[in-house]
Structures are given as C-alpha cells and as structure tokens.
Amino acid sequence: xxxxxxxxxxxxxxxxxxxxxxxxxxxxxxxxxxxxxxxxxxxxxxxxxxxxxxxxxxxxxxxxxxxxxxxxxxxxxxxxxxxxxxxxxxxxxxxxxxxxxxxxxxxxxxxxxxxxxxxxxxxxxxxxxxxxxxxxxxxxxxxxxxxxxxxxxxxxxxxxxxxxxxxxxxxxx
Amino acid sequence: xxxxxxxxxxxxxxxxxxxxxxxxxxxxxxxxxxxxxxxxxxxxxxxxxxxxxxxxxxxxxxxxxxxxxxxxxxxxxxxxxxxxxxxxxxxxxxxxxxxxxxxxxxxxxxxxxxxxxxxxxxxxxxxxxxxxxxxxxxxxxxxxxxxxxxxxxxxxxxxxxxxxxxxxxxxxxxxxxxxxxxxxxxxxxxxxxxxxxxxxxxxxxxxxxxxxxxxxxxxxxxxxxxxxxxxxxxxxxxxxxxxxxxxxxxx
Numbered sequence: 001x002x003x004x005x006x007x008x009x010x011x012x013x014x015x016x017x018x019x020x021x022x023x024x025x026x027x028x029x030x031x032x033x034x035x036x037x038x039x040x041x042x043x044x045x046x047x048x049x050x051x052x053x054x055x056x057x058x059x060x061x062x063x064x065x066x067x068x069x070x071x072x073x074x075x076x077x078x079x080x081x082x083x084x085x086x087x088x089x090x091x092x093x094x095x096x097x098x099x100x101x102x103x104x105x106x107x108x109x110x111x112x113x114x115x116x117x118x119x120x121x122x123x124x125x126x127x128x129x130x131x132x133x134x135x136x137x138x139x140x141x142x143x144x145x146x147x148x149x150x151x152x153x154x155x156x157x158x159x160x161x162x163x164x165x166x167x168x169x170x171x172x173x
Numbered sequence: 174x175x176x177x178x179x180x181x182x183x184x185x186x187x188x189x190x191x192x193x194x195x196x197x198x199x200x201x202x203x204x205x206x207x208x209x210x211x212x213x214x215x216x217x218x219x220x221x222x223x224x225x226x227x228x229x230x231x232x233x234x235x236x237x238x239x240x241x242x243x244x245x246x247x248x249x250x251x252x253x254x255x256x257x258x259x260x261x262x263x264x265x266x267x268x269x270x271x272x273x274x275x276x277x278x279x280x281x282x283x284x285x286x287x288x289x290x291x292x293x294x295x296x297x298x299x300x301x302x303x304x305x306x307x308x309x310x311x312x313x314x315x316x317x318x319x320x321x322x323x324x325x326x327x328x329x330x331x332x333x334x335x336x337x338x339x340x341x342x343x344x345x346x347x348x349x350x351x352x353x354x355x356x357x358x359x360x361x362x363x364x365x366x367x368x369x370x371x372x373x374x375x376x377x378x379x380x381x382x383x384x385x386x387x388x389x390x391x392x393x394x395x396x397x398x399x400x401x402x403x404x405x406x407x408x409x410x411x412x413x414x415x416x417x418x419x420x421x422x423x424x
Contacts, residue, residue, distance in 0.1 A: 017240060025230040038232070051264050054301065058363070134190070
C-alpha cells in the first residue's frame with residue numbers, strides 16, 4: 001500500500017475501531033473471540049481499502065466486521081445461526097423474562113436481554129440504538145433492503161421489549 | 174395490535190426516517206391514535222433506557238495496539254485474486270445502482286427547487302469523499318467567516334451551534350449553476366450537514382421547499398437576500414431545528 005493510501009486508511013477507517021469492536025462484541029458475545037475477529041476484519045479492510053470508493057467509511061468497515069463475524073459464527077458456532085429461526089429458543093438457554101426481572105442492575109438486565117435475542121435482531125438494535133446508524137447505513141452494513149429496515153427494526157425492538165418487560169408484553173399494545 | 178402504523182411507521186417516525194410528507198401524515202394520525210401514542214412512548218422509553226445503560230463496548234488498548242502494530246509492519250502483500258474479485262462485487266454493484274438512480278434523477282428533474290436540491294445533494298455527497306469536506310477546518314466561527322473573505326462576492330453568515338447540538342466543523346467553496354457558493358459544514362451526532370448559502374439572484378419568486386432524495390433530506394429557504402439549503406442524511410426534523418437556529422441568527 002502506498003504511504004498516502006496508508007495515511008488515508010488511518011485517517012478514515014481507524015477512527016471507527018471502537019464501533020468495530022462494539023459490533024463484534026455484541027455479535028459474538030465473547031471478548032476474546034471478538035478481539036480476534038476485529039483484528040482480522042481490520043486487516044481485511046486494510047487489504048481491500050482500494051475497493052473503498054469514498055462515502056461512509058464507518059458503514060464500509062462495519063460491513064466487513066459483520067461479514068467476518070458471521071463467517072466466524074458459521075465455522076465455530078453454527079448452531080447459533082440455525083436455532084435463531086426458532087424464536088421460542090431465544091438463542092441463549094436459561095435466560096427468561098423472569099430471570100431478567102430478578103437482575104438488580106438495569107445495565108446487566110439489558111445486556112442479558114440483548115444477548116438472548118437472535119443475532120440478526122441484536123445487530124440491528126446495536127447499529128441503530130448504540131451506533132446511531134441511519135436506516136440507509138443499516139441497509140448497507142447488513143444487506144437488508146432499505147425498504148425493510150424499518151420493519152426489521154420494529155420487530156427487533158418488540159422482541160427486546162418483551163424480554164425486558166414480561167408483564168407489559170401481556171398488555172394490549 | 175390493530176393499527177398498522179403502530180407496527181412499523183411509528184419506528185420510522187421516531188428515528189426521523191420518514192420523509193416530510195409521510196412524517197406530517199403520521200403526526201396528524203398520531204393525534205387521534207392512542208395505540209400509536211403508546212407505541213411511540215414505548216420506543217422512546219426503551220431508547221432512553223438503552224442510552225442510559227452505556228452499553229457501547231470499546232476497543233481495548235491491547236486490541237488497538239495489535240491493530241496499529243500490524244499496519245505499521247504493512248502486511249498488505251499480495252492478496253488472493255479470488256478474494257479481491259468477491260469483494261469487488263460489492264462496490265461495483267453499488268456503483269451500478271448509483272448510476273441507474275442518477276440516470277433516473279436526470280430524467281425526472283421536477284421544478285427548480287428540486288433541480289437545485291439534486292445538484293446540492295450531489296455536491297454534499299462529493300464533499301463526503303475523503304479530503305473534500307472542508308477547505309477550512311475549524312470549529313471557530315471567527316476563523317471560518319474571514320476565510321470566505323475575498324473568495325466570494327458575498328459574506329455568508331457563520332455561527333457555531335455547539336450548544337444546540339450542531340457543532341460547526343468548517344467551510345468550503347462549492348459551485349452551483351456555475352456560481353461560487355459557500356458551504357458550511359455542521360455535525361449532528363455522527364452525521365454531517367452541508368449548509369449551502371448563496372445570494373438570491375433574480376430568478377423570480379421561489380418558494381421555500383423540502384424533500385428527500387436517495388436517502389438525503391434537504392430543506393431550502395430564503396432569508397433576507399440570501400438563499401439557504403441544508404443537505405444531510407440526518408432526519409428532516411433535525412434539519413428543521415438547524416434551519417430555525419440559522420434563521421434566528423439571521424433576524
């Protein structure tokens with residue numbers, strides 16, 4: 001890579017390392033795995049930087065991070081990706097709205113609730129609520145067609161709301 | 174749940190992702206729909222709860238060091254051609270979509286405001302390319318304003334709105350319709366807003382307007398003898414807040 005390209009990479013992509021770490025950590029739910037995956041994703045981003053045509057560098061990087069995470073999951077934890085189509089399983093075993101309600105610390109409760117969601121619900125919530133991504137960026141990163149980002153996000157929020165508030169879920173809303 | 178808006182549209186409204194027309198429509202509906210009001214406050218309180226819990230993980234120092242060390246050693250080397258081909262497809266496809274959308278936009282071209290807005294959205298998108306965003310990079314209005322001196326035949330109003338959530342990032346020169354115009358850049362959370370300013374040239378009465386195009390929102394209006402156009406991917410609601418801030422300074 002040319003020195004000016006390298007400087008451009010450091011200027012444009014490297015500042016989003018925290019966002020990369022955040023997305024990977026939420027997708028993989030494990031600090032050691034996510035550090036390895038982020039490192040690999042950064043390396044990929046560096047190698048393929050010449051294919052970056054300008055625009056939203058964070059979305060470009062997060063797309064690579066996401067792909068790297070899913071590749072990792074497919075190889076190492078294929079069950080996580082297949083069981084998530086069965087909504088009754090809620091991904092994590094043992095996490096029910098009742099055990100969540102018993103958590104004194106709200107941050108802990110929310111973390112467990114998010115972790116219990118299927119990866120695809122979790123990632124859209126992390127991108128929107130934690131990273132503040134626009135629908136356009138979410139579409140770019142996840143490959144969800146822009147027209148369906150809104151309904152996918154609505155479903156994810158509803159799932160999280162149900163996990164967090166077992167009583168409220170029974171309300172008419 | 175019986176109201177179809179409460180299922181999905183209310184989320185777009187909360188996130189500022191509806192265009193101006195749909196947003197206004199929804200607001201009218203919201204006044205009389207208890208279900209949507211409840212859904213909206215549910216989304217709001219969930220959002221607040223998530224914000225307050227400080228859930229963002231950050232890169233550890235070790236990870237940061239590992240990453241920067243790798244680049245210092247420049248491991249780029251040779252990349253397998255198969256990998257490159259696979260990854261090239263993504264930008265190639267994106268470029269194709271942009272070309273098609275661009276073509277459709279050219280054919281459509283409705284109204285003077287819309288044409289100007291399309292031109293300014295292009296300018297905004299161009300400016301997002303690395304190194305093009307600002308010619309003068311400063312959060313200080315007293316640095317940005319004099320920078321335009323002598324480069325334009327008018328003085329654009331420059332104010333910093335950091336306290337209102339719109340910090341000034343800088344300014345640059347842009348071209349519209351063959352004329353040099355001023356472009357100020359503000360940020361909103363992690364997004365950027367271009368504020369284009371130019372003297373109102375005699376083109377007959379031109380109504381204020383707003384709209385969205387390719388995911389970018391724009392708001393255009395006239396104040397005194399200047400015309401303003403805001404372009405960004407932030408919500409039209411945020412753009413209107415900035416418009417009010419600029420307008421209040423203009424009075």
